[in-house]
Structures are given as C-alpha cells and as structure tokens.
Amino acid sequence: MANVGIVIVSHSSKVAEGAADMVRQMVGTTVPVAHTGGNPDGGLGTAVDGILTAIDRAWSDAGVAILVDLGGAETNSEMAIEMLPAARQARVVVCNAPVVEGAVMAATESSGGATLDAVKRAAEELMAN
Amino acid sequence: MMDQVVQRKLIQAVAETMIAHAGELTSLDQAIGDGDHGLNMKRGFEGVLADIDSLASQSLPDALKAIGTQLVMKVGGASGPLYGTLLMTLGKGMPADPTLDDIGRCFGAAVDAVKARGKSDIGQKTMLDVLAPAHAELAKGGANLAARISTAAFCAAEATKPMKALRGRASFLGERSIGHMDPGAQSSALMITTVCRVLGG
Numbered sequence: 613m614a615n616v617g618i619v620i621v622s623h624s625s626k627v628a629e630g631a632a633d634m635v636r637q638m639v640g641t642t643v644p645v646a647h648t649g650g651n652p653d654g655g656l657g658t659a660v661d662g663i664l665t666a667i668d669r670a671w672s673d674a675g676v677a678i679l680v681d682l683g684g685a686e687t688n689s690e691m692a693i694e695m696l697p698a699a700r701q702a703r704v705v706v707c708n709a710p711v712v713e714g715a716v717m718a719a720t721e722s723s724g725g726a727t728l729d730a731v732k733r734a735a736e737e738l739m740a741n
Numbered sequence: 742m743m744d745q746v747v748q749r750k751l752i753q754a755v756a757e758t759m760i761a762h763a764g765e766l767t768s769l770d771q772a773i774g775d776g777d778h779g780l781n782m783k784r785g786f787e788g789v790l791a792d793i794d795s796l797a798s799q800s801l802p803d804a805l806k807a808i809g810t811q812l813v814m815k816v817g818g819a820s821g822p823l824y825g826t827l828l829m830t831l832g833k834g835m836p837a838d839p840t841l842d843d844i845g846r847c848f849g850a851a852v853d854a855v856k857a858r859g860k861s862d863i864g865q866k867t868m869l870d871v872l873a874p875a876h877a878e879l880a881k882g883g884a885n886l887a888a889r890i891s892t893a894a895f896c897a898a899e900a901t902k903p904m905k906a907l908r909g910r911a912s913f914l915g916e917r918s919i920g921h922m923d924p925g926a927q928s929s930a931l932m933i934t935t936v937c938r939v940l941g942g
Contacts, residue, residue, distance in 0.1 A: 657817045
C-alpha cells in the first residue's frame, strides 16, 4: 500500500514551499508531498483550484492529509474536498495542527506506512500537548 | 423557466454592482481584515460577466450552481468558498420556475450551508448577520416584499458596526473590530439589494 500523501496549504507560497522542503529533507521522498499558497494575483491567500491541484499531485490510494495555516486555508481546503470525485472525498482529511510541525509529524508517520487516521492523529497530537 | 432576459439582467446587475463597489469593500476590509475583499469579489464577478451568455441560457438552478463554482474558483480567500457555497446550495434545491416559497426554502438551506462552511452563526459580525435577517423578512411574505428585504439587508449591514468580530481575520482584532462595518456583511447586502431591485422593481 502506498504511503499517505501530504498537502501543505498556506496563505504564503513561500511558507508552503518551505514547509514542503522541510518535509522532504527530514522525511525523504517516500511520502508524496505537494504544496500550494498565495492568491492568483501573487499576494497572500489560498485558492480552491490550487488545493485541488496539490491533492492530485500528492494523491495516494492510502489517502491525503492536508495541513493548513489560518482560517481561509481551512475553509478552502474543506471546499476543495467537497469538489473532489465522490470516491476520493472520504480519503482526504484536514488536520487540526500547526502547518509546519504538523506536516513533518504527519509525513514521519506516513513514511512508516501508517493509515490516514494514524497520520492525522500524529499531526493533531501536537495540539494536545 | 425563469425568463432568460430577466435572468441575464439579474446576473449582470449583481456582477456590475460587486465590481462597482470593489473599492468600498476593500476599504472596509482594510480596516478589520486583510484588505482584499473588494478585489477578490471583483475578480470573481468579472469571471461571471465573461460567462454571461452561457449563464443566461441555462436553467436558473444550473446557472446558480455555475456561478457558485466560478466564485469558489476565482474569488479565493474565505469569501470564495462562502459565497460559492451560498449560490451552489441555492441552486441545488431550486426548481426551474420557482415560487416565492421555493426561493425562501432554498435561501434558508443556503444560509445554513454558509453557517456550516464558515463554522459560524448569527451575531459574530459576518455575512450571516445580513443573510439571516434578509431570509427572515423573505419568509414573512406579504406586500412590498422586495423593498422590505432590501431595507432589512441594508440595516443589518449597518448593525454589524457595533458588533465584535468572533470569526475570520477580524476576530484577531477583538475589541478593535468594534465600530467598523463587516465587509462580508456589506457585500451580502449589496447583492441582496441588487436582486430585490431587479426582481421587485
């Protein structure tokens, strides 16, 4: 079974790119990682089409865990999930975790072949501490 | 079917209103948000205007769903999914030739969908503070309805000024959000008053 994919959504394309870079350097390339950030005009923001593309790029049959920063990133990610084909919707989750640390924790868990639920829990443990 | 001429007029009027008020919405958003609401709505409704021939020729429910999808894809921020959800849900249960009751029922479902999407409710200084009172007025029915809904929406947007923001970027400001009209409430009021003007006038 493939490893769970990780999608990083930030209002800043640089934060999203940097967080994805950290994941690749710390966890390696066995986990599919994609990132998206910024609005279509090059400013801060998040956009549903960018998130849909990132989900597609990080797609894994084991599912995809999305890490988000501020409010709009979460709203847009939830909207993007609803716009996916029905068969994919149940295999994508938004994690309630800090974007950078959560992405690294989620990817670490995923690299060991964990399920989507376990990957989400690993990211969200950061909030419980 | 809704008259295609009326449908075209309606879509065009709403889009032109949002584009014309981009500056006003942006200055409201600069006070308590991140200052992009006007520009984001303008970008979304420019997309709608570019598609108007196709939108005007579709059935009303299909046109509403298509406009919702355009807004989701083009507006960005939190407003894109919120307005997209509003219009897509409005289209979902709408018959091609709706009665006033149909419109009230679908608008109620759309307001609930916006609450769920934004994990928000009335009284938190958001677009819901305009949508909900406008829906309540619509549900009452009776004489002079379009003008009454317009007035309710306009007053409801004004009434967000003394509120303290509890959702969205403005909530980071806490007490300092008090005294400013909510930009999403204002864009909702502009949309509703425009619909009332076209359909009721």
